[in-house]
Amino acid sequence: MKAAANLSEDKSTSKLPWSGRRHIIDTKDVTWSELEFLFAIAQRYKKAGPEALPLPQQFVGKGVANVFYESSTRTRSSFEFAGKVLRLNVVNIDSKVSSVNKGESVEDTGRNLAAMGFKIIIQRHSAAGACDLLVNAIGDKTCIINAGEGASAHPTQAMLDIMTMLTYRKDLKGAKVAIIGDINHSRVARSNLWLLKMLGAEVHFAGPPTLMPSFLPSLGAHVHMRPEEAIRDADFVMVLRLQLERQQSGLIPSIEEYQRVFRINHERLKLAKPEVKVLHPQPMNRDIEITYNLADDPQYSLMDEQVSNGFALRMAILHTLLTQI
Amino acid sequence: MKEKKLLLKNATIYSPDKNGTVQKSTTKPSDIRIENGIISDINENLSASKEEEIIDLKGLTVLPGFIDLHAHLRDFDQEDIEDFGTGARTAAAGGFTTVVAMANTSPVRDNINALKDTLERIRQVSCIDILPVAAVTKGLAGEELTNMVELAENGAIAFSDDGVPIMNMGVFRRALSYLALTKKFIISHADDKHLTGRGVMNESPQATRLGLPCTPSASEAVAVAREIEVLRLQGGHLHFTHISAAPSIALIKKGRKEGLHITTDVTPHHLTLKDEDVVPYDANFKMNPPLRSTRDQETLLEAIVDGTIDAIATDHAPWTALYKIRPFEECSVGIIGFETAFALMYERLVLSKLISFERLIELFTSGPAKILNIDDKQVAIGKPANLAIVDLDAKWTYDVNKSSSKSRNSPFHGRKLFGRNVMTIFKGQIVFQNSDDLAKV
Numbered sequence: 193m194k195a196a197a198n199l200s201e202d203k204s205t206s207k208l209p210w211s212g213r214r215h216i217i218d219t220k221d222v223t224w225s226e227l228e229f230l231f232a233i234a235q236r237y238k239k240a241g242p243e244a245l246p247l248p249q250q251f252v253g254k255g256v257a258n259v260f261y262e263s264s265t266r267t268r269s270s271f272e273f274a275g276k277v278l279r280l281n282v283v284n285i286d287s288k289v290s291s292v293n294k295g296e297s298v299e300d301t302g303r304n305l306a307a308m309g310f311k312i313i314i315q316r317h318s319a320a321g322a323c324d325l326l327v328n329a330i331g332d333k334t335c336i337i338n339a340g341e342g343a344s345a346h347p348t349q350a351m352l353d354i355m356t357m358l359t360y361r362k363d364l365k366g367a368k369v370a371i372i373g374d375i376n377h378s379r380v381a382r383s384n385l386w387l388l389k390m391l392g393a394e395v396h397f398a399g400p401p402t403l404m405p406s407f408l409p410s411l412g413a414h415v416h417m418r419p420e421e422a423i424r425d426a427d428f429v430m431v432l433r434l435q436l437e438r439q440q441s442g443l444i445p446s447i448e449e450y451q452r453v454f455r456i457n458h459e460r461l462k463l464a465k466p467e468v469k470v471l472h473p474q475p476m477n478r479d480i481e482i483t484y485n486l487a488d489d490p491q492y493s494l495m496d497e498q499v500s501n502g503f504a505l506r507m508a509i510l511h512t513l514l515t516q517i
Numbered sequence: 518m519k520e521k522k523l524l525l526k527n528a529t530i531y532s533p534d535k536n537g538t539v540q541k542s543t544t545k546p547s548d549i550r551i552e553n554g555i556i557s558d559i560n561e562n563l564s565a566s567k568e569e570e571i572i573d574l575k576g577l578t579v580l581p582g583f584i585d586l587h588a589h590l591r592d593f594d595q596e597d598i599e600d601f602g603t604g605a606r607t608a609a610a611g612g613f614t615t616v617v618a619m620a621n622t623s624p625v626r627d628n629i630n631a632l633k634d635t636l637e638r639i640r641q642v643s644c645i646d647i648l649p650v651a652a653v654t655k656g657l658a659g660e661e662l663t664n665m666v667e668l669a670e671n672g673a674i675a676f677s678d679d680g681v682p683i684m685n686m687g688v689f690r691r692a693l694s695y696l697a698l699t700k701k702f703i704i705s706h707a708d709d710k711h712l713t714g715r716g717v718m719n720e721s722p723q724a725t726r727l728g729l730p731c732t733p734s735a736s737e738a739v740a741v742a743r744e745i746e747v748l749r750l751q752g753g754h755l756h757f758t759h760i761s762a763a764p765s766i767a768l769i770k771k772g773r774k775e776g777l778h779i780t781t782d783v784t785p786h787h788l789t790l791k792d793e794d795v796v797p798y799d800a801n802f803k804m805n806p807p808l809r810s811t812r813d814q815e816t817l818l819e820a821i822v823d824g825t826i827d828a829i830a831t832d833h834a835p836w837t838a839l840y841k842i843r844p845f846e847e848c849s850v851g852i853i854g855f856e857t858a859f860a861l862m863y864e865r866l867v868l869s870k871l872i873s874f875e876r877l878i879e880l881f882t883s884g885p886a887k888i889l890n891i892d893d894k895q896v897a898i899g900k901p902a903n904l905a906i907v908d909l910d911a912k913w914t915y916d917v918n919k920s921s922s923k924s925r926n927s928p929f930h931g932r933k934l935f936g937r938n939v940m941t942i943f944k945g946q947i948v949f950q951n952s953d954d955l956a957k958v
Contacts, residue, residue: 297842297843298843298844299842317844319844319845319846319847320727320728320729320798320844320845320846321727321797321798321844321845321846322844324797324798325798325842325843325844341844342728342729342844342846343728343729343730344727344728344729345728379728382726382728405724405725405731406720406721406725406731407720407721407722407724407725408725410722411722411725411726
């Protein structure tokens, strides 16, 4: 926490101006100086609430649209609450009850929101590349934040994961991070991979071979059949949610079989470093991918901290995009 | 309309002989006289008569009009995307005078009324030859055969379920078997739909990086393998279209060597683009089969050189923005291809010295003609005047916004190209003319 406390000094934010990035779509090209900047502000918010860095008067009341084509609890509510405590006007657009349901396209919805003057659009979509369409259509008028799409990217989740890990290590150089579960369908795994690689960490994936994409080693990751290999000497273990419909589509034989091989419990965690910490992006299936007791064990589980960091980080992102662009 | 007489002066002519081998026809540039849609004379220094329009083709090359074995011309319920008129004009701009039109239209061309409607529309609006394919199975459902004899006798050039390949090999066998009544052939888009699943991109590092569902090259090769075995069992002529994967080529080579009647075509995009070239989430890079790996492409090129590939086909598949400006996983599949095909292949195959210019022209003319069993494709006296006139020195940039197509879905927009079709003549009529290029003549 010491490093974080230092970063929260007032001068730190002025010393590290934002890169000028208008949109947060992916983590592939995010730099450490950008992360450092956001984390410094987020730590201040976390410590002292919205008054730590109030939004300048001219930005108060600006519009933020939460456009969610897919359901979400944490991401949506933390962006909404982050916007509200910063005294922004947050509007939620739920695809089930809006014109989106009548077939309106991503672009047209975005164009209308831009025409109403929304400064930031936060979008979640089931298909990769949906935010690129929005950037092409209205990126010059509005800042776009990807709140998760397809299996490609969930940048703010990966950022909050890194922020959480950095609470326990000075840096991530040489750190071993095990990511366990359905890697193929995971946007969280991909967005974390790019950031972890950029920070010099070693990323070890494990999961059912039927849920593991090809060619991960050529992208700089280590791939294992069994979770034990990935967990051995790990500094962090990130457990992913198992979508229960993967069984119906025949990708795994049964939930019981998954639990047998891949469920993370205290026993398997013994292979990791003694100070290992466990993360989960949630929502979790208790007792399927992680045991009930481990999820609640304060010695290991960082799940609550991930959520509170996510809230602070999203305040930092909204503040930064509004004031620094 | 009054029949126009043309006298083409100073033309360098390349034409297939009776066996389909393309050669330079004359040692010196010659003149071509066209009357009533027929080439009436070819000679040096023909003198013009009064009513003839004279076009000087100095420095240009006259070829038989190109043949495309695979195109989607939409029309009917999809006339907002393309119709036979715009499709034909776009094809003509690319030098094509014969286009084979796939059957997966809306409504599907699986019955005699749909075929007759197609032929009537073509007669009304097309400026070139469009040869309609009919479906193998009713509703492309892969179950019941269409009335193949009736369809063949009324003008269906071949049979294909194209994008919805027949998975049931029992049905596939019956189709090949029954087709013996017609002397027609099956055009196969080889793809195992179970291996492909929801895949929208070749299984590759790029697909993993982009988080897109992917399909392995084996999903093509598996289908090629089993269809070849059914062909061996049943006999007949099977044409594999837009082959994209290295293992498929190995299987086709082996089958041909064993004497099976297998023919094949590849597309310009599979020979010029690879999976790693896919611009992230850009729908103009989504096609089926998907762009494959470097190794797949190298194998396709080798197969062109060694003669395994009989033809270049475009798989021209227009879609308007409504269908394409969507997330990659959800948008429609395919790209337009007529206008860029010749130039892309001239650069990729001839300027790179992989094959001769003569061989390239075979891939666009006598190669597909042999598959279709049509033989009036020579530039010769007494033959129909269906000609592509190309400027091999042209350097140009493709601007898709100037396309004759109703659609704009091309990954080649803005690409520098070498060699260009500048005029297309169909049955003696000029059906395409690039004014910029001919101005200098």
